[in-house]
Amino acid sequence: MRNWRAKSAKTAAILAVSALALAACGGGDDDNGGGNGDGGEGLSGDIKIDGSSTVAPLSEAAAQLFMAENSDVRISVGTAGTGGGFERFCNGETDLSDASREIEEDEVAACEGNNIAFDSITVANDAITVIVHPDNPLTCITVDQLKAIWGPEGQAGSWGDVQGLDAGDLAGESLSLYGPGTDSGTFDFFTEAVNGEEGAIGSYTDIGEDDQAAIRGVEGEENAMAFVPYSFAQQAGDGVKALEVDGGEGCTAPTEENVQNGSYAPLGRPLYVYASDKALARPEVIEFMRFYIDNSAEIAEATSMVAMTQEQMDEGHTKIDELAGNAGS
Numbered sequence: 594m595r596n597w598r599a600k601s602a603k604t605a606a607i608l609a610v611s612a613l614a615l616a617a618c619g620g621g622d623d624d625n626g627g628g629n630g631d632g633g634e635g636l637s638g639d640i641k642i643d644g645s646s647t648v649a650p651l652s653e654a655a656a657q658l659f660m661a662e663n664s665d666v667r668i669s670v671g672t673a674g675t676g677g678g679f680e681r682f683c684n685g686e687t688d689l690s691d692a693s694r695e696i697e698e699d700e701v702a703a704c705e706g707n708n709i710a711f712d713s714i715t716v717a718n719d720a721i722t723v724i725v726h727p728d729n730p731l732t733c734i735t736v737d738q739l740k741a742i743w744g745p746e747g748q749a750g751s752w753g754d755v756q757g758l759d760a761g762d763l764a765g766e767s768l769s770l771y772g773p774g775t776d777s778g779t780f781d782f783f784t785e786a787v788n789g790e791e792g793a794i795g796s797y798t799d800i801g802e803d804d805q806a807a808i809r810g811v812e813g814e815e816n817a818m819a820f821v822p823y824s825f826a827q828q829a830g831d832g833v834k835a836l837e838v839d840g841g842e843g844c845t846a847p848t849e850e851n852v853q854n855g856s857y858a859p860l861g862r863p864l865y866v867y868a869s870d871k872a873l874a875r876p877e878v879i880e881f882m883r884f885y886i887d888n889s890a891e892i893a894e895a896t897s898m899v900a901m902t903q904e905q906m907d908e909g910h911t912k913i914d915e916l917a918g919n920a921g922s
Contacts, residue, residue: 638877643671644678644691646802647822650896674776688872692865693778710870718899720847721860722826724833730761733837733844748795770797771807771819786859824897873917
């Protein structure tokens with residue numbers, strides 16, 4: 594299960610940001626009448642979202658903000674994992690699918706088989722973060738060293754087994770590894786980026802969709818390592834240490850700037866909401882997605898995610914209009 598106290602705090606933060614934004618804009622009724630769907634007046638209906646546990650806090654915050662302005666719209670957000678979310682989406686059970694990786698060929702075929710047209714809409718960015726205990730002497734790790742630790746073949750049993758890794762007093766200690774389950778887009782992305790094949794991985798403790806379990810594991814074991822979304826590492830603060838990653842161009846920290854400029858490679862990635870053409874034919878869904886993008890910077894900040902670039906925001910609006918059949922409107 595998700596850490597609900599953390600989620601509530603994030604929702605409260607984004608609602609506070611929204612209140613300040615509305616106050617700055619005046620928030621008066623005279624400004625909202627008649628423009629762009631009458632400021633959301635008259636919208637109603639249910640919007641169903643499921644998928645990635647990484648993207649869920651963003652969608653939850655966006656949903657709370659949108660429902661605060663549109664009281665007749667009800668939005669539910671599930672956390673079945675990216676793969677589980679695509680299964681429901683392509684079966685026509687949900688309107689939007691949170692995803693921390695791109696849709697795969699078999700999932701595309703499932704959507705096509707049910708006559709569901711779709712597109713990916715970026716809503717934020719992420720830096721998959723490799724974390725260790727604060728007392729671990731490491732500060733940087735190469736992708737090859739990560740492969741030696743997490744790879745399916747010849748997996749290192751102790752810190753000292755990893756070539757070129759100066760683990761100090763930990764050298765003789767066995768590795769204790771925590772990672773997400775196979776339905777997770779974070780799992781898919783990390784294994785492909787590090788091990789060269791999606792799903793290829795050695796032995797580790799599977800924490801499912803509960804990234805907080807990985808945080809707790811690393812906080813409690815000096816010999817532990819995990820990979821988690823950027824937001825969870827940020828929220829853990831000094832309880833864990835985020836390692837820099839050397840993907841061939843030198844040690845690079847998982848920061849907002851490095852993700853946005855592409856230098857945090859290969860573990861930087863966009864985060865998506867997949868929308869269907871049928872869903873975007875409904876006014877409450879298209880207005881929600883437009884709202885999601887327009888407020889994405891505040892949502893990303895309140896949920897400790899990496900914000901989109903302006904180019905990503907513009908591309909998102911274009912995709913929404915094209916998928917809804919309203920290009921150029």
